[in-house]
Amino acid sequence: MEFQEKKAIYLQLAEQICFDILEDVHKADERIPSVREMAAQMEVNANTAVRSYEWLEQKGIIYTKRGLGFFVATDAKDIILKMQREEFINNTLPSVFKTMRALGLSIEDVEKEWQK
Amino acid sequence: MEFQEKKAIYLQLAEQICFDILEDVHKADERIPSVREMAAQMEVNANTAVRSYEWLEQKGIIYTKRGLGFFVATDAKDIILKMQREEFINNTLPSVFKTMRALGLSIEDVEKEWQK
Amino acid sequence: MEFQEKKAIYLQLAEQICFDILEDVHKADERIPSVREMAAQMEVNANTAVRSYEWLEQKGIIYTKRGLGFFVATDAKDIILKMQREEFINNTLPSVFKTMRALGLSIEDVEKEWQK
Amino acid sequence: MEFQEKKAIYLQLAEQICFDILEDVHKADERIPSVREMAAQMEVNANTAVRSYEWLEQKGIIYTKRGLGFFVATDAKDIILKMQREEFINNTLPSVFKTMRALGLSIEDVEKEWQK
């Protein structure tokens, strides 16, 4: 996997895993590769993979069964979508709005385009 | 100047010049640096700077006086803003709309955010 | 192909291609020789042929399909004829009018000739 | 003087002399340089200059006084203008008309431009 320089690798890996969950590469309640396997697959340091899994667990997207590994949460997709929705609302939209103001475009202009 | 790898350098340079015109670094009807000066400043090949200037000239943003150099068009800002508006409508918005559909967001959700 | 010294080669090549389109050597929606083929045929540098093609593309006379080559636009002939009409009106006619004034000829004299 | 390759040099020289007469470089009833002087000035072979003078004399534009040289005819300008008018009517205009037909332009279109 290729990573951007601007963003922490463990976050990019976590996002990739989220993407895979949405795409059913990893299905609800099923096991995902172990930290070491994932680290090898993605060619990152094992500690980086650990941080990704911790982050996903903290978000409730995966959970751990001692001795067995990590599993996809039943409602993982819902959580991910909700997260992405918030990301869109809090970051993408404000940036789009800023551009609109700079260009003198109104919300009505955007609505017209949406109809198409 | 630093350039992204994904986009042609001559286009990035042209956009930078547009940005400078909007910011009054280069004012209407005034001369901009010669092709060779700009190329040296930005550390690109002279021919690449030529392509940028040709692109801007073709858009009507700058014009040339023989033996004297390139000058900012009187209505350069209008042209740039119109261009950017079209770019936003034709490229940025469709991408935003695609994300909205993927996340199940409606135009009403966006309107609520806009009010804030 | 032989080129005049007074005019840019890439423009003369572009005009030749226009001529060929009008003569159905290159037909609407069909592929024209690749940049490199054309350059070899006409014995010019490949970059010069590129400039010709870019000029024709910018005029809407040809269009490009990625990895496949350049194709003649459906309405290429219309565009070419319109272009040539403007050229005639803006350049040829003024020069003819200048000669007429120098020789003391009126528009009526020309009309008489036109009738024949 | 520089000569085009496509046209006989003696004709180009004769035209240049006509041009000079119209511009009063050589005035009516005055002597023009001898054949040898002219040949030297224009850097052409003396025989070529002779042919030019013969051509001009045959047209009635210049005349010879034995032992004195060549002189500009009293009505030289009239003859030249008449000649040029015929040249315009017989060669330039037909070529213009041909272009007009090829482009689908009418004499009315030309009249409109003439008014400007």
Add this chain to the structure above:
DNA sequence: GTGGTCTAGACCACC
């Protein structure tokens, strides 16, 4: 294979 881009270096006309 295609077009697209970039560099390096050259010559020209114009001012």
Add this chain to the structure above:
DNA sequence: GTGGTCTAGACCACA
């Protein structure tokens, strides 16, 4: 000095 053009040769993404 300015822009404008041309050549030579290189690397890239895409199909």
